[in-house]
Amino acid sequence: MTSTPKHIERDRLFTDIQYRFDYVSQFIGFTETDQEYIRKSAPVVGGLVPTIVDAVYDKLANYDVTWGHFSQDQDGMPQDRESPAMCSRNSSDEPPVEMNSEVIKFRKVMLTKYLKKLVTSEWNLSYLKYLDWVGHIHTTTPLKKSNINVDYIHCNALFGYLSGAITGILSKCDEWDEDTRDGIVNAYVKFFWVQNDMFSKYYVKDRVLTEKEKAAVAEAKRENEDNVRRELRTESLLNAVVGMVAGVVIGMYGFKHIGCG
Template identity: 70%
Template sequence: MSAKRMHIDRDRLYTDLQYRFDYVSQFIGFTEVDQELIHRSASVVSGLVPTIVDAVYDRLSNYDATWSHFAQDQDGMQIKQTAERGGYNGSQVSIESEVIKFRKVMLTKYLKKLVTSEWNLSYLKYLDWVGHIHTTTPLKRSNINVEYIHCNALFGYLSSVVLGALAKVTEWDADTRDGIIGAYNRFFWLQNDLFSRYYVKDQVLTDKEKAAVAAEKKEKEDEMRRRLRMESMLNAAVGLAAGSILATVGFKYLARG
């Protein structure tokens, strides 16, 4: 047991990106040495990227629950949908579809950034954006909304593919290879956390999120009031029309009498 227990500010874990990243990094042992090892792997990993990307999308294509997301309009691409709303259906999207080619390019860029980017706040914000863009939150409305179970499963598979490929590399000595594999393993846990932070709130919201939730609630209430007003106006119009008809019929009846 360490001589001095480190204090962690619980609220800052949910409101301060750098603070959260530093805490999780320290906890799992992701250090500057790991960052250097990932950069050191660039020359080898860059050559593995196409194989890794193909493996990921082949796996995604095996399940309608994951593949159906590519049948939806994507940020940066508009896709004509033929699937019924609410169902798992991605049959109109093939592995050769433009949307899959587009997504493969994005994953390729992501992996290349990993081995070349400086570990600064700008890159950290990019990793956080990768997590945020896939989720539905009060602060973001986009067409890419993936349930966390699929994101978690994908990271498990992606890490196994990458670590398996690294384990076969012969350009490094055993210690270097083990160090690089460990660095990537810890990185994937860090990235997974930057996904989960948008799904698992643990009852802590930032001021912006609180404001967004309040605004969304007000918008729904305003919409309900508009509907009630329209229904009231419609009922009134129907009542007037019915009254007019009855009056006309009554007048004719009295005239006949």
């Protein structure tokens, strides 16, 4: 333990991607050496990507609670409303998405790109924004238009599965000497905790919204209030019309009754 703890600006952890990454990485010990180990694994992991992707989707297909999310629209996905394979299936009465559908093919391509970026990208701000974007698109948050919203429990479980699957494969690889292999395995374990954090930031309640997000929340609240007011005005108008009609009917009935007397 150092004599003087390093000061961390709490609010900045939620507004500055680089600052958050630096803190989490330093805390868990994810260093430039680990990043180099991940790049060193590229020749092996790159060849395993199709197998890893298929294994992930086989795992997701085992549970209706995870597979059901693939009936929802995702950012970046081409939307052809005339094609049954590409349309949103939000009704529980509709059949589940098939493994060979265009929806799953698209998402497999996205996961393939993700894994290939992992072993080839430089760890700069641009890549950190990409990792943050991957977390963002899976949640319903301000500034995001797509419908997909995956509960965090499934994201966390998937990272646990991915971490175990990849490190399990790499730990048996004889491509490297023992020290290099151990370094690569440890680097992947640390990475998945870093990526998991970039998901959890969009779920935890202690997150601090950016000014843009605050404005989006306020706008959404105003729109909701406007909708409520419109509904109340419509309801009031309807009640007034009903009251007027009832009054006319009652008046006519009373007039007729008096005439008959």
